[in-house]
Amino acid sequence: xxxxxxxxxxxxxxxxxxxxxxxxxxxxxxxxxxxxxxxxxxxxxxxxxxxxxxxxxxxxxxxxxxxxxxxxxxxxxxxxxxxxxxxxxxxxxxxxxxxxxxxxxxxxxxxxxxxxxxxxxxxxxxxxxxxxxxxxxxxxxxxxxxxxxxxxxxxxxxxxxxxxxxxxxxxxxxxxxxxxxxxxxxxxxxxxxxxxxxxxxxxxxxxxxxxxxxxxxxxxxxxxxxxxxxxxxxxxxxxxxxxxxxxxxxxxxxxxxxxxxxxxxxxxxxxxxxxxxxxxxxxxxxxxxxxxxxxxxxxxxxxxxxxxxxxxxxxxxxxxxxxxxxxxxxxxxxxxxxxxxxxxxxxxxxxxxxxxxxxxxxxxxxxxxxxxxxxxxxxxxxxxxxxxxxxxxxxxxxxxxxxxxxxxxxxxxxxxxxx
Numbered sequence: 001x002x003x004x005x006x007x008x009x010x011x012x013x014x015x016x017x018x019x020x021x022x023x024x025x026x027x028x029x030x031x032x033x034x035x036x037x038x039x040x041x042x043x044x045x046x047x048x049x050x051x052x053x054x055x056x057x058x059x060x061x062x063x064x065x066x067x068x069x070x071x072x073x074x075x076x077x078x079x080x081x082x083x084x085x086x087x088x089x090x091x092x093x094x095x096x097x098x099x100x101x102x103x104x105x106x107x108x109x110x111x112x113x114x115x116x117x118x119x120x121x122x123x124x125x126x127x128x129x130x131x132x133x134x135x136x137x138x139x140x141x142x143x144x145x146x147x148x149x150x151x152x153x154x155x156x157x158x159x160x161x162x163x164x165x166x167x168x169x170x171x172x173x174x175x176x177x178x179x180x181x182x183x184x185x186x187x188x189x190x191x192x193x194x195x196x197x198x199x200x201x202x203x204x205x206x207x208x209x210x211x212x213x214x215x216x217x218x219x220x221x222x223x224x225x226x227x228x229x230x231x232x233x234x235x236x237x238x239x240x241x242x243x244x245x246x247x248x249x250x251x252x253x254x255x256x257x258x259x260x261x262x263x264x265x266x267x268x269x270x271x272x273x274x275x276x277x278x279x280x281x282x283x284x285x286x287x288x289x290x291x292x293x294x295x296x297x298x299x300x301x302x303x304x305x306x307x308x309x310x311x312x313x314x315x316x317x318x319x320x321x322x323x324x325x326x327x328x329x330x331x332x333x334x335x336x337x338x339x340x341x342x343x344x345x346x347x348x349x350x351x352x353x354x355x356x357x358x359x360x361x362x363x364x365x366x367x368x369x370x371x372x373x374x375x376x377x378x379x380x381x382x383x384x385x386x387x388x389x390x391x392x393x394x395x396x397x398x399x400x401x402x403x404x405x406x407x408x409x410x411x412x413x414x415x416x417x418x419x
Contacts, residue, residue, distance in 0.1 A: 007105075008034050008122045009082040009100075010282075011066075012045040012090045015053035019271070020246040022112045022184075023213045024054070028158070029185045030112065031059045033290065033367050042080060046095075052246070052267075084374065086110045086158075090117065090150035093188045097153055108378055111213040112182075115290020116164050118144035121288035123310065124215065129384045133287075135171055148172050152228065152391040153398060155377055157383060161292045161314035178388065180373055183314075184296050185363035187331055192354045197302035198276045200343050200350075205240040205261075206232070206336060207278035208304075209271060209294050212252050216288035216310075221245075223284045223329070225255050229262055229286040231333035236340070242278065244268040244319040269375020276301040282321075284332060285311040298322070298352030304346055306336045315356070324351030 008366050010031070017024040034041055042062040055064045066073050077085075077100055085107050087093035092112055100107060122141040126133035138144050151157045151174060159165045160183050168174045210217030210222065223242060232239055240261040245252075248266050256264040260349035268274035275281055283297040285307065291314045298305045305311075305323035312325045339346050376385050385392060 003203065003262055006039050006081040007080065007086065008039040008041045008084045008086065009077065009080060010043045010086045010088060011096050012042065012043060012047070012088040013090075014047040015045055015050050016043075016056075017050060017052045017246070018054055018188065019269075020052055020267070021214070022296070026114065026184060026255055027112075027292060028054060028059070029363070029410065030086070031056070031061055033185065033363070033370065035060050036367075037371055039084070039266055042082070044076075045281070047224070066096075069369065070098060070374075074099055074103050082107050083378075084108045084110065086148075087154070088112055089114055090147045093154060095149045097150070098395070101395060102163050106366060106381070108156070108381065109154045109242060109295040110373065110374075111150055111157040113147070113151075113157060113159060113290075114163075115160055115288075116147065117289070118147045119164065119167070119289040120216070120287060123289070127219075127287050137239075138171060144172075148174070149394050149398075152388065153395045154391070155381070155388075156373065163314045164289065169280050173234070175388070177384070178391075180370065182334055183204075183291055184361045184367060184371060185358065185366050186292070186300070186361050187363050190300075191358055192300050192302060194302075194351070194354050197354060200279065203279045203303075205242060205278050206280050206282055206402055207242045207244065208282055209244040209275060210283075211269065212248045215234070216285050217245060218252065219287070220283060221252065223286065224282065225262060227329045228282065228284055228333050228336075229260065231330060232336055233260060235333070235337045237283070239340075241282075242274065244271070244274045272299050273302050275303050278303060279346065280336055281305050282332075282336050282400070283307040283311045284329065289315065299357045302354050303351035304339045304353065306332060306333070306339065316360075320352045320356040321349060323349050340350060 016027040018028045031041060032184045042064060043056055044064045044066045046068045053317065075094065081104055087097060090111060097109060100109060118138055121143045122137040123133045125135055157179055159181055162181055165179050165181060166406050168179060169176060180398055194225045212218055229241055240263060242263050242265050246267045249263060253264055275297055281294065281303050282293055288310050292311050293316065295305055295307060297313060299322045307325055308327045309325060317325055323339065326332045326335060339349060
């Protein structure tokens with residue numbers, strides 16, 4: 001008897017751009033996982049097309065555009081009848097989750113947070129108020145009301161950081177059965193090989209990288225410009241900092257200053273090549289959440305890192321030492337200079353980064369666990385949902401209130417077009 005091919009629907013906030021952001025790379029990793037498991041995959045988004053988006057057909061993935069607040073999605077998803085639906089961040093679950101639950105009640109609903117948006121927002125709020133962030137700030141963050149509700153409404157939520165799992169369990173009381181740790185997953189040919197790491201003597205200068213549409217990255221570059229880089233240049237007058245990142249705005253380009261060695265480079269054709277050309281990656285992040293892709297990319301290329309506690313969050317910096325962590329900017333600058341000048345110190349940090357990536361981000365460590373977890377929930381779906389009473393309660397109210405609001409917006413748009 002031929003086994004039925006399982007169908008996966010992924011609803012994306014945007015079309016994945018693996019060369020532009022860590023979120024884009026992670027989505028491609030998920031696509032590869034499910035494709036290798038034999039799923040027939042359809043990826044949809046209401047976002048506009050992007051010239052930098054991945055060609056999903058190369059992964060055997062079908063691509064469809066959908067509309068927000070439009071009942072055409074109901075017929076689409078009913079005909080597709082997926083076994084599994086993954087929502088790319090809580091905003092897509094808010095928009096489409098109730099429609100999936102209504103049209104395909106048996107489909108497993110999975111949320112991929114990428115990182116906790118409410119954590120990033122709460123940290124940014126504390127930073128703007130010039131005070132220290134504490135975890136209870138999350139309880140006052142309005143986005144947390146939406147994001148935590150989304151987590152409860154789904155059968156499972158993929159988390160990229162163990163630290164964020166801890167926060168969800170301890171602060172919000174979320175049952176660990178609803179959470180699954182899924183960090184970056186690198187195939188064997190993507191894992192670093194120590195013998196292929198570019199050596200200290202073939203590198204020069206410093207670098208940082210990050211999508212400029214992401215507020216923590218822009219803030220980090222401002223901090224570099226105003227405080228960190230002047231401190232480094234006092235010690236190393238000829239030093240150069242190459243700043244790579246997609247979508248640099250005019251205000252970002254205005255920071256370009258060749259006289260001080262502060263160079264805005266824009267999009268990197270290859271993040272690995274850009275990072276591996278530098279001796280040190282510096283990332284003074286003052287707010288943010290999740291695992292920072294730039295840290296993984298640096299370790300993958302054997303490039304030592306200097307970052308802040310926010311940048312290092314989610315990594316086991318006690319067991320491994322792929323660089324230095326400090327939030328005092330004078331010590332931060334000193335650490336960057338030390339790594340760039342002391343070859344033995346640099347080599348040890350480089351080795352530790354390579355070891356960390358191989359030990360913690362190999363795809364084969366997580367793929368089987370992920371698929372087994374989904375199968376276990378599918379086999380016991382009814383009990384799994386009954387025991388998640390809070391999720392059922394929130395879905396009940398979502399089907400009433402969100403459906404009403406969406407229908408109202410749809411009818412309003414129809415009336416506008418008829419005028």
